[in-house]
Amino acid sequence: MSRIGNNPISIPEGVTVNIDENVVTVKGKLGELRQEFSDITIKIEDNLVVLSRPSEHKDHKAKHGLYRALINNMVSGVSTGWTKELELVGVGYRASNQGQKLDLALGFSHNIVLEVVPEVKVETISEKGKNPIVKLTSIDKQLIGQVAAKIRGFRSPEPYKGKGVRFVGEQVRRKAGKSA
Numbered sequence: 001m002s003r004i005g006n007n008p009i010s011i012p013e014g015v016t017v018n019i020d021e022n023v024v025t026v027k028g029k030l031g032e033l034r035q036e037f038s039d040i041t042i043k044i045e046d047n048l049v050v051l052s053r054p055s056e057h058k059d060h061k062a063k064h065g066l067y068r069a070l071i072n073n074m075v076s077g078v079s080t081g082w083t084k085e086l087e088l089v090g091v092g093y094r095a096s097n098q099g100q101k102l103d104l105a106l107g108f109s110h111n112i113v114l115e116v117v118p119e120v121k122v123e124t125i126s127e128k129g130k131n132p133i134v135k136l137t138s139i140d141k142q143l144i145g146q147v148a149a150k151i152r153g154f155r156s157p158e159p160y161k162g163k164g165v166r167f168v169g170e171q172v173r174r175k176a177g178k179s180a
Contacts, residue, residue: 005064009049009072012079017049017071024071028078031139035074037067049075077139084148086134090155090163095124095132102134106155106165120147133168 011017015028019042024035040063041052051068053060076082088095094105102122104112116122116136120143123135134151138144148167157164157172166172 003065005051005053005061005068007068008045009068009075011044011047011049011075015075015079017044017075019044024074026071026074026078028075028139030078030081033074033078033140035067035070037063039063040067042067042071073141077141081137081139082141082144084136084144085168086136086148086151086165087168088132088134088165089157090161093132093155093163095126095134097122097124097134102151104134104151104154107163112154114151116147117143120144 015026018025018027022037024037024042026033026035039054039060041054043050043052049071051064051071053064088104088106090107092105092107096103100116100118100122102114102116102124104114106112119140120136120138123137125133125135136144136148138147152165152167155164157166157170159173159175160177162172162174164172
């Protein structure tokens, strides 16, 4: 992880990075994100965020790369945002949303209604002849990943028919059924 930590983070136009004590605050056109850090020195030098570690200790090396990746995700989140798309593969699988309420029909006896946090915007796309798609948009990469994983966990893709909730573009390894 130390090689990742050594790369400086360039700050795009319209994004400001502030460092107070042990909290990094990143503001951009899409919003504001905060992250606490420890054991790592963070400096802003001519439109670059540079991270350095106090020693070559294993824990310091790990945190060096971790905080660099987290801050980079924050910078790109407030400038461009993050999107994840989930595809519902299966006969009768449907998705609809009303505001932040996501209604999923995934072959159970009842529909699953999920109240999505307000930081993540939900959109459902249903075209005739195509699988329904749930599109999630947010500035926080960790939060959007957590919400997407929760939705996928309701009905993970199974290996025999490939039915379930999967990310768009995800390859599901298929198994041969039982051979007569």
